[in-house]
Amino acid sequence: MGQSTGATPPVPITAKNKTMIQYDSNNKQLSIDNDSNTDRLTNLNQINKLTTALVPETNPNFQPQPNNETTNMVKNMFQSGMQQAQNKNIPDALRKVDLAVDMRNKARKPWEPFSFQLQELHMMLRNRTDLELVSQRNLDAWQDLEMLLNCGMVVPEVFIRLTDCLLKLNLVELARPYCERGLSLDPKNGPLLALFQACEKKMLEIEGDL
Amino acid sequence: MSDNGTHFNETFFEGQEKPEIKVVSVYTPLVYVSILVISLMIFASKYRRSQVKKLAELPSIFDEHEARDLYFAIAELAETEQLHPKVVKAALLNRGAEAVRRTIKLREVAVQIEILYKNGSVDDKYWQRYQNEMKLVDLELKSCIEEAERLQPDWPQAFVNLCREICFNQALQRRYDSILDRKNIFQKLYQLKLDDNGKLIQ
Numbered sequence: 001m002g003q004s005t006g007a008t009p010p011v012p013i014t015a016k017n018k019t020m021i022q023y024d025s026n027n028k029q030l031s032i033d034n035d036s037n038t039d040r041l042t043n044l045n046q047i048n049k050l051t052t053a054l055v056p057e058t059n060p061n062f063q064p065q066p067n068n069e070t071t072n073m074v075k076n077m078f079q080s081g082m083q084q085a086q087n088k089n090i091p092d093a094l095r096k097v098d099l100a101v102d103m104r105n106k107a108r109k110p111w112e113p114f115s116f117q118l119q120e121l122h123m124m125l126r127n128r129t130d131l132e133l134v135s136q137r138n139l140d141a142w143q144d145l146e147m148l149l150n151c152g153m154v155v156p157e158v159f160i161r162l163t164d165c166l167l168k169l170n171l172v173e174l175a176r177p178y179c180e181r182g183l184s185l186d187p188k189n190g191p192l193l194a195l196f197q198a199c200e201k202k203m204l205e206i207e208g209d210l
Numbered sequence: 211m212s213d214n215g216t217h218f219n220e221t222f223f224e225g226q227e228k229p230e231i232k233v234v235s236v237y238t239p240l241v242y243v244s245i246l247v248i249s250l251m252i253f254a255s256k257y258r259r260s261q262v263k264k265l266a267e268l269p270s271i272f273d274e275h276e277a278r279d280l281y282f283a284i285a286e287l288a289e290t291e292q293l294h295p296k297v298v299k300a301a302l303l304n305r306g307a308e309a310v311r312r313t314i315k316l317r318e319v320a321v322q323i324e325i326l327y328k329n330g331s332v333d334d335k336y337w338q339r340y341q342n343e344m345k346l347v348d349l350e351l352k353s354c355i356e357e358a359e360r361l362q363p364d365w366p367q368a369f370v371n372l373c374r375e376i377c378f379n380q381a382l383q384r385r386y387d388s389i390l391d392r393k394n395i396f397q398k399l400y401q402l403k404l405d406d407n408g409k410l411i412q
Contacts, residue, residue, distance in 0.1 A: 021283055028294045030284065043276045043304060046380055047284070050300035057296075061368055064375040105386065111303075114378035121382065137408035139397060143389045150385055169410060171400060 028055055046110075053109040066116045070107040074100050078124055085131060094131045100124055122153060129161060138165040156186040163195045172202040268335070271316075271343045277308035278350065281357075299361060306354040306373035307380055312347045314377070316340070 022031050029048045035041065081096030101124050108117055125144050132141035145162045159182025166175035176199040182192045281301040288298050323340050326332040351370075358369040397404065403411040 021280075021287055023287065023291055023293055023297070025292070025294075028297060030297065037276070039273060040276045040280065042384070043280050043308075046307075047280065047297075047300050047304045050303050050376070051294070051297050054296040054300050054303075055294065060362060061364065062372075063368060064371055105383065108379075110379050110383075111372045111375045112379070114375050114382070117379055118382060121386070132408075135407070136410070138410060139393055139402060139404060140408055142396070143393045146392070147385060147389055151382070169400070169402060 028052075050110055053111075057109075062111070064111045064113050066112050067107075067109065070104075070109075070112075071120075073107065074104045074120070077103055078127075082127065085127075090131060090135050094128070094135060094137075097124060097128045097131060101128065118151060122148065122151065126153075133161060133165060136168070138168045141165045142169065154185070156182045156189050156192060158182075159185070160189070160191050160195065163192070163199070167195070167198060167202070172199055172206060175199055176203065265338070265342055268339045268342055270346075271339055272312060275308070275350075277305045281305040302354065302357055302361065303369075303372060303376055306351070306358070306369060307377040309347060309351040309354055310370075310373045310377040311381070312343075313351060316344055316347060 020033050020035065022033065023029075024031070028051050030044055030051075032040065032044060077096055078100040081093045081100060084090075084093035084096060101121070104117075104120060104124070125148055129141050129144045129148070132138070132144065141161065142165050145158055145165070148158055149162075159178050163175045163179040163182065166172075166178065176196075179192060179196045179199055183189065183196060186192065281298075281304070284293070284301040285298055287293060323332060323337070327337045354373070355366045355369060358365045396402070405411055
């Protein structure tokens, strides 16, 4: 149930290695010297991110609310990317959507409502995946689709895209289970049925039966 | 001559020896009871201590509690070094978020663990560990709230809500951050050759 399974056995912070934590008064960030414990480093990064977000916060009783300024900034960048996509300028569109996602990661405060942040990320990742599929960046698309699945977006559309990009990566043995999973959600889905037939055909080719 | 109808002139009890009555102090039962109570108390305390020791020796279900350890390390550092006050607050929020995460994780598996325990698939020791962990996460969250109150008296109400949002958002961020790592791992695993634009080289 831990956050990570780093190979290094965790060494608890004792009086001896407490001194390893260093504080930079200029950027208000903490760091640890010579520590390879992934869990500890992740926690320290989270603390640093929280500090960065807390320092400019003037209201001591701040509540979990979305920041309108950040929302507008991210939305503008994303819409600009979508405009590029409409003009068939896919590389620029992808670059701008990438920037919008990065902007969201950096500018959103960690306590802004999760439901809002999840919805925003879903929307941007869905569009980014389509752009990646169009520009044949299938490995990137695969990872984004896995992320969407991990975030609870279990819908046939995700499985159509997953099967498609895995087939293009020549990973038929991985594509087929995803296609079957999609069909279990919607057994009459046309594109999924077509993709399933393509999977079957490729499997027969690999096995030398066709 | 009058008699008592038994042809003897003495009563039934007059012929017997009088039982010897020992004079006992009024404090004797009190001393007896107090010795009994004290010995019971000593036994109970020793038993409880041995039980607590046994429970403390049980390994935790989770890994090390880095968020809590870091909070105490930073709070101690704040005593010797001039830290920005919001650094300690950030560490406390991170500790609170971790406590919320552990609470959610344990509640998620509560039904399954109970079923496994009732079926005999999980032994008493593991069940005890689970029960132990439930109590510990509750205590940890309470301790975080007390610390929040110490740092800012009117904060606890908002603190719990903030911790919950932070916990979920951190989980989302961790998943997003792992995309790049996963990409590199799969590229190596399936020996995918990509060009500079990320397209597959056939």
